[in-house]
Structures are given as C-alpha cells and as structure tokens.
Amino acid sequence: MQRRRLGQQGLEVSAMGLGCLSMSDFYNVPDEPKSIAAIHRAIELGVDLLDTADCYGPNINEELVGRAVSDRRDQVKIATKFGFMRDADGAWLGLSGRPEYVHEACDASLRRLGVDYIDLYQQHRVDPDVPIEETVGAMGELVAAGKVRYIGLSEAEPDEIERGHGVHPLASVQTEYSLWSREPEDGVLEATRRHGIGFLAYSPLSRGFLTGSIRTPDDFGADDYRRTLPRFQGENFQRNLELVDLVQELASKRDVTAAQLALAWLLGQGEDVVPIPGTARVAHLEENIAAVGLELSGEELAQIEETSPALAVAGQRYPDVDVSAGDDS
Numbered sequence: 001m002q003r004r005r006l007g008q009q010g011l012e013v014s015a016m017g018l019g020c021l022s023m024s025d026f027y028n029v030p031d032e033p034k035s036i037a038a039i040h041r042a043i044e045l046g047v048d049l050l051d052t053a054d055c056y057g058p059n060i061n062e063e064l065v066g067r068a069v070s071d072r073r074d075q076v077k078i079a080t081k082f083g084f085m086r087d088a089d090g091a092w093l094g095l096s097g098r099p100e101y102v103h104e105a106c107d108a109s110l111r112r113l114g115v116d117y118i119d120l121y122q123q124h125r126v127d128p129d130v131p132i133e134e135t136v137g138a139m140g141e142l143v144a145a146g147k148v149r150y151i152g153l154s155e156a157e158p159d160e161i162e163r164g165h166g167v168h169p170l171a172s173v174q175t176e177y178s179l180w181s182r183e184p185e186d187g188v189l190e191a192t193r194r195h196g197i198g199f200l201a202y203s204p205l206s207r208g209f210l211t212g213s214i215r216t217p218d219d220f221g222a223d224d225y226r227r228t229l230p231r232f233q234g235e236n237f238q239r240n241l242e243l244v245d246l247v248q249e250l251a252s253k254r255d256v257t258a259a260q261l262a263l264a265w266l267l268g269q270g271e272d273v274v275p276i277p278g279t280a281r282v283a284h285l286e287e288n289i290a291a292v293g294l295e296l297s298g299e300e301l302a303q304i305e306e307t308s309p310a311l312a313v314a315g316q317r318y319p320d321v322d323v324s325a326g327d328d329s
Helices: 032-044 060-069 099-113 132-144 159-169 188-194 206-211 233-255 260-268 280-290 300-307
Strands: 001-007 011-014 050-052 078-081 084-086 094-095 120-123 148-154 172-178 198-201 273-275
Touching: 001 273, 001 280, 032 060, 032 280, 060 078, 060 099, 078 099, 078 198, 099 120, 099 132, 120 132, 120 172, 132 148, 148 159, 159 188, 172 188, 188 198, 206 233, 206 260, 233 300, 260 273, 260 280, 260 300, 273 280
Parallel strands: 050 078, 078 120, 120 148, 148 172, 172 198, 198 273
Antiparallel strands: 001 011, 084 094
8 A cells, every 4th residue: 555645744644545424424324344344444455544524423433433443543544523513313503613612522532433542633614703723723732732643624725724724734634526526726736735735535436426336316315415416416417427438438448447547547636635435345445445556647647637627527516505514435
C-alpha cells in the first residue's frame, strides 16, 4: 500500500482510506459482522485510515468502528467528524460549531469509539452562525489537551480554509471529489495546496454510480438516500448513465473496472489527494484497493477528460434544501 501525507504536521496515511458511513446509514440495512469483516480486510491490505462521523446512524457508526479496531488500535488512523446534530430517531436538528459544543462532541465521540484520542477530528460542515476562527480555536484546544492529534474541515470554502488554518494548522480538508464532482478544482484545491493541507475525497465513485452497477432507480431500496439526490432522478439519471457507459468503455480497454479507472484518475490528481470510498463488502473493497498503483497514461487521461469533462454530469450534488451528511461513499 502506498502512503500519502496529510498536512505538514506529521499525519501519514494509506493512499486510499475507507469511508464507513454506508455500514450504518443512508444506503444499506446495517450488517455489523459484514462491516467489521470489511474493516479487518482493509487493515490486512494496508488501509489504515477509517473515516466516520458522530451523525452516522446517528452515533452507531462510531461505535461500530470502535468495536472493529478495539484489538488493533495501533494499526489505524481514526478520522471522525462533528457538527451535524441529530436526535435519537435520526431527525436532523441543524449545525453547531460553538466552542462548547466542539468539546462536548469530542468527548462523546471518544466514548463511543472507545479510544483515548482521535487521530483526525473534522468539522463536518462550517456553521454559518459561528466564526470559523472560534470553532477551529476550540479544535486546537482539543489537540493541546491530547484528545485529538490532527484537525481538518469538511466542505469548507477557500476563505474558510484560509481563516481556519490561520488559527491552527489544518491537516486536511474533506470534500466530494470524483470524475463527476469536480467542484474542488474551483478554488478549494488551490487553497489547500497553498498551505500544504491534504485533501480527502469522499464519494469518489459518485455514490456507486461510477461503478456501473446501478442501471435503474429501481436498483435502490425504498429508503435509499440516493433517491432524494438530483443526479439520480429522471432525465438526469439517464444522461448520467450514458456517461457511466463511456467510462466503462474506457475501462474495458485497460482491462480494469469502471470503479478502478475512476479511482486511478482521482489518485493521479496529486499526491495530496486521498480517496475514501465507502463499502461494507469485502469484494468491493478489494476491487477499490486494486486501483492503488494503477497509473494512467497521458493519452488515457485525455480520453477520460474528453469523456467526463468537469461540467458533464447532470444535476446538482444535493437537493436545494438538504442538511444531511452523505459522505464517504
């Protein structure tokens, strides 16, 4: 497994991480034995970055990750997030970046994970009602207290990255990034690279669409979160399906899967980029990891760019009103 550095403070992780959201929420019926088997297999194959969040479940995903690594804590880097608030029934209650909430949320995550420290603690979304300086200041206090090793932001704008990093060094910024979601190329990557901040790419397979396994909306369960997303609806779905077919055609020429081609493209965008595809299935995990080390030629990259240019995908990432956290898949 190749290694990549996140930030300038010493955090080094596997070139590909594992997003754990789908093990507990949004897409599938939770299956703890299968999920733990996937985490253990990831570790066997050299993946040491596990990404979770307190709102996944809510809460139960952190508990799952904690149980999975309880006997191998020294082999993994645990990344979790705070900010989204949900009640016990899963209803969304809004955002909070208040300093006192940052401390409360961290203590709660430590208990659920069953660990003494969190390797990478991230603000899930920036709270528009709290200056980023105050939130990151509180996160820095957690580092000083030994509860957190490194800190990061998720879905932050370039100016927020600048301001937050000015208060305490950021190791990473996490944002959706894939062949279909190229928004980070419009300012965010420039901001992270200016300060040597690493980049975690969630949904690197566009929530499964780029795998080619989704052919109709009927492939989703009745409660599947993707049914609510514009890119998976109506005419957008059909247009995007045509793009998937083009990616599959290019992949077949290289004798790899569409997922592997999409991940190889992302890995090739820079040594500071670490994809965190999510899966609870060992077979899919092994397929994804096989993309590490797959180098694409200049001709192949040009073909991919021609097939899937930045604005090719149809539909927005999220509905106009959406406070959910659907990362890591």
